[in-house]
Amino acid sequence: MKRVLFVCLGNICRSPAAEGVFVHHLIQAGAADRFLVDSAGTGSWHVGRAADPRMRAAASRRGIALTSRARQLELADLERFDHILTMDATNLDHVQTLAQEHRGEPGGQARIEPLVRYCSRFKVLEVPDPYYGSADGFEHVLDLLDDACAGLLQALDV
Template sequence: MTPPQPTRVLFVCLGNICRSPAAEGVFLHQLALEQLQDHFLVDSAGTGGWHRGHPPDERMQAAAARRGIQLTSRARQIQLADISSFDHILTMDEDNLAQVRALSQRVQSGSQRARITPLTRFCRQRKAAAVPDPYYGGPEGFEQVLDLLEDACAGLLEALRPR
């Protein structure tokens, strides 16, 4: 019997150097704690390509590292192929959501399309319409984003957990 294909999850923000790589790292960390890494393929991307190839923002890396979370991805821009190759695309804010949905309209009719959802819909303890961009703020913004991501990713994992 062939093992089931992993659930493919893509986190998307604007530049792919703060929020989405942090969400990717948080989700991967939670998967490792639950020993579920083999059940998921996880990536992140940005709607813009300005930081293509760059590591996550150093401030976000430092805040995540204090929580035992490593951020190792490299920034990339979302591609049309991502709409068909991922099962779930989780966006950080309304602008990201609108841009990803617009991109998905370009996928050929009849092709598989990812389920595109705001990540904050999976929050269980916190109430937020969006994951705020901490890029222009101080250190507390990175901590607040990680608090929100930990909550949302825990809810996402619960929703997608293999049964």
């Protein structure tokens, strides 16, 4: 079983959307039973909350349900997951710093990289945070995530 974790700042917009989009792709590919998929945030502000209602609505219009609850990234995630995919450079730095602190201990073998590395249609460096923007921002993020998750699925040989 492959284990994939998506990480953003608060775990209420980008990473739960990436989780939902990736699961949607897995279901379409008939591969959902071969993956464990989750999301987390580097911060703890929203722990226990559902995804932002604007993101849930935008995803729902595409037939994607966002059902996870926000949680904070923890050290054990470095051992629990094979792939940790971040939304922006700050998230990437946070996860890499956590991994460096963990180096030398058992486990911690997760591959940590930006999710946008798997985009084929969009050429971007980050998935922007739509939290303070307009409704169009949520749609754009979902477009980016759809592109990146399709590429990730292909890269994982599904």
